[in-house]
Amino acid sequence: MEKMTIYADNAATTRTSEAAIKAMLPFMTEVYGNPSSLHSAGQRAKEALESARARVAAVLGCETREVYFTSGGSESDNQALISAARIGGRKGKKHIVSTAIEHHAVLHTLDALKKEGFEVTLVGVGENGIVTSGAIDAAIREDTCLVSVMYANNEIGTIQPIAEIGALCRARGVLFHTDAVQAVGQLHINVAEQNIDMLSLSAHKFHGPKGVGALYVKKGVPLTNVINGGAQERGKRAGTENLPAIAGMAAALEEAAANMDSNAAKARALRDRLIAGLSRIPHSALNGDAEKRLPGNVSFCFEGIEGESLLLLLDDAGICASSGSACTSGSLDPSHVILAIGRPHEIAHGSLRLTINAENTEEEIDYMIENVADVVARLRGMSPVWRKLMNGESSFVLA
Numbered sequence: 001m002e003k004m005t006i007y008a009d010n011a012a013t014t015r016t017s018e019a020a021i022k023a024m025l026p027f028m029t030e031v032y033g034n035p036s037s038l039h040s041a042g043q044r045a046k047e048a049l050e051s052a053r054a055r056v057a058a059v060l061g062c063e064t065r066e067v068y069f070t071s072g073g074s075e076s077d078n079q080a081l082i083s084a085a086r087i088g089g090r091k092g093k094k095h096i097v098s099t100a101i102e103h104h105a106v107l108h109t110l111d112a113l114k115k116e117g118f119e120v121t122l123v124g125v126g127e128n129g130i131v132t133s134g135a136i137d138a139a140i141r142e143d144t145c146l147v148s149v150m151y152a153n154n155e156i157g158t159i160q161p162i163a164e165i166g167a168l169c170r171a172r173g174v175l176f177h178t179d180a181v182q183a184v185g186q187l188h189i190n191v192a193e194q195n196i197d198m199l200s201l202s203a204h205k206f207h208g209p210k211g212v213g214a215l216y217v218k219k220g221v222p223l224t225n226v227i228n229g230g231a232q233e234r235g236k237r238a239g240t241e242n243l244p245a246i247a248g249m250a251a252a253l254e255e256a257a258a259n260m261d262s263n264a265a266k267a268r269a270l271r272d273r274l275i276a277g278l279s280r281i282p283h284s285a286l287n288g289d290a291e292k293r294l295p296g297n298v299s300f301c302f303e304g305i306e307g308e309s310l311l312l313l314l315d316d317a318g319i320c321a322s323s324g325s326a327c328t329s330g331s332l333d334p335s336h337v338i339l340a341i342g343r344p345h346e347i348a349h350g351s352l353r354l355t356i357n358a359e360n361t362e363e364e365i366d367y368m369i370e371n372v373a374d375v376v377a378r379l380r381g382m383s384p385v386w387r388k389l390m391n392g393e394s395s396f397v398l399a
C-alpha cells in the first residue's frame with residue numbers, strides 16, 4: 001500500500017474549517033474595534049459579539065444572556081466548578097459528586113477545591129465506560145452542592161446519560177454541570193430539555209479556532225470570577241473579548257450543527273469499519289461501549305505492547321494517533337480512564353485512540369487497519385512480555 005498521511009487525532013484538536021477562518025478575518029482587518037468602546041468602531045464589534053453569542057445560544061437551546069465567552073474548555077470547567085463551590089460554601093454544602101473519567105480540567109479543579117475543605121466523591125463507571133444515573137443518585141448527599149459529569153469522554157468516546165442525570169439533579173435540587181467539550185458539534189444538545197445548569201464547550205474541538213470557548217450558565221446561577229478586571233461578559237469574565245476567535249467559533253458551531261446528522265452517519269460507518277478491522281487483531285479489545293460512543297471515536301487496548309512505541313511507529317507510517325495515556329510529570333502513567341473501565345495496568349499501557357471524522361475515507365480506514373495490525377505484530381515480536389505470554393509463563397487477559 002502506498003504511504004498516506006492521515007490525521008486521526010480529532011479528539012485532541014481539529015482542523016479549523018474554511019467557514020470559521022472566513023468568519024474570523026473581518027475582525028482582524030476591518031472590524032477591529034474594542035467591543036467596550038463607545039465609538040462606532042467599538043459598537044460594530046459589540047454587535048458582532050452579541051450576534052455570535054445569540055448563535056451559540058441557539059445551538060445549545062438557551063437564552064443569549066446565558067452564554068459567557070471564555071478562553072476554552074479548561075477555563076469554562078474551572079469557572080463552573082469554582083462558582084458552584086462558592087454557592088455551596090455559602091450554604092455550608094461542601095460536597096461535590098463527579099466521575100472517575102473526567103478530563104483533568106475538572107479533576108484538577110476538584111483537587112484544588114479539596115484543599116479548600118470540599119469533599120469530592122468520584123463515581124466509578126461500568127466496564128462499558130458509562131456512569132449510571134443510579135450511581136450518581138446514590139452519591140448525592142444532603143450537603144452536595146454540585147454534580148459534574150462529562151457529556152462524552154475524550155479518551156474512549158462513551159456518551160453519558162446526561163438527560164437522566166439532569167432530571168435527577170433537578171429533582172434533588174443540586175446544580176448540574178457537564179463538560180460537553182467532546183459532545184458539542186457532534187451530538188444534539190438542549191440544555192433546557194436536559195436540565196443542564198452549566199455546560200462547558202471549546203471551539204477547537206469542533207473545527208473552530210483554539211483558545212476560545214464558552215460557558216453556558218442557567219440564569220439565576222451566580223458566577224464567580226476566575227479572571228478579574230474589566231466588566232466584560234456581564235462582569236463575570238474580564239479581558240477584551242477575542243472577537244475574531246469568538247466569530248470563528250460561532251461560524252464553526254453553526255456549520256457543525258447544520259451538518260450534524262449527515263456527518264455523524266458518515267463518521268459512524270467509518271468508525272465501525274475501523275473497529276471491525278482492529279477487532280481482528282488477536283488479544284485486542286475495544287474500550288468503551290460499542291454503540292453509546294462518539295461517532296468518530298475508536299479506542300483499543302492491545303495486549304503485550306507499549307502505547308508509546310505504537311504511536312511512534314504509526315507516525316512513521318503517516319498516521320497521527322494518540323495513546324490515550326496521560327504523560328504526567330515525565331512518568332508514563334496509564335490513563336485514569338482506561339483503568340476506570342477495569343483494565344489492568346499492563347493492558348492500559350497498550351492503548352490506542354484513533355479519532356476520525358466524516359471527511360476520512362474508506363481507503364484511509366483500511367490503511368489504518370493494515371498499519372496498526374502490522375505495527376502491533378512487529379512490537380509484539382520484540383516484546384519480552386509477549387514472549388512470556390506466548391510460551392505460557394504468563395496468561396492472556398484479552399481474548
Ligand SMILES: *Cc1c(COP(=O)(O)O)cnc(C)c1O
Binds near residue numbers: 152211212
Ligand atoms: C479538550 C478538552 C478540554 C479542554 O479544552 P481546552 O479548550 O483545550 O482547554 C476539557 N474537557 C474535555 C472533555 C476535552 O476534550
